[in-house]
Amino acid sequence: MEVTMKHVCLFALLLLATEVVNGAGECGRVPVARMAFQMAPCASAAQDLQVQVSSACCASIQKMAQNPGCLCAVVLSDMAKSVGVKPEVAMTIPKRCNLADRPVGYKCGGYTLP
Template sequence: MEVTMKHLCLLGFFAVASVIGLESANGVGECGTAPVDRLALRMVPCAEASQDAQAEVSDGCCSEVRKLGSNPSCLCAVMLSNTAKSSGVKPEVAITIPKRCNLADRPVIPCLEEHSVEGK
């Protein structure tokens, strides 16, 4: 029950952040025309795994990392966004998610490498 409430709270926060647009951009950024904080909503399945290196990474999380990993600059921007920071994402833990997903072709995420303890 506690994990469910935690996820519901995170989902609520992401929804509010999306609506008010914490990082609204009118131009083209790391993620094209999609606002970074709106894309952070897609990373909700990674909430626990991005805060705890021992947490199991869900299939949903790995799927989203795989999708956003095709654009490493966007994945980096999402992981370091205000929304991610506010929800407790730890960059040094988030950088381990592609490896924990056993992705054969892991994305290189240069802006997170400085946070890496064990590498990609």
């Protein structure tokens, strides 16, 4: 059976549609709310620039900063807002953790990662 470009494109479109149906989003298949829950160690540091960022928070941010779209979605999520996260403060956490590989300049809503 000969595989044509038409069949390859159709297969790719079906895979993409399956990902959308299965809930793949900013954080992959993990819901943003669940990722926000994983950021609990950062709650106080995301509300006040004067609060020292904990090592637990920096460990969580280091993983999440590898996917800046997910980090952005978490910071701007309803769950984050409900616990008092200030996006303009939360966006400074990767820098406050001194992460060398942080996504500098990434635009997130009206905010930019420093």
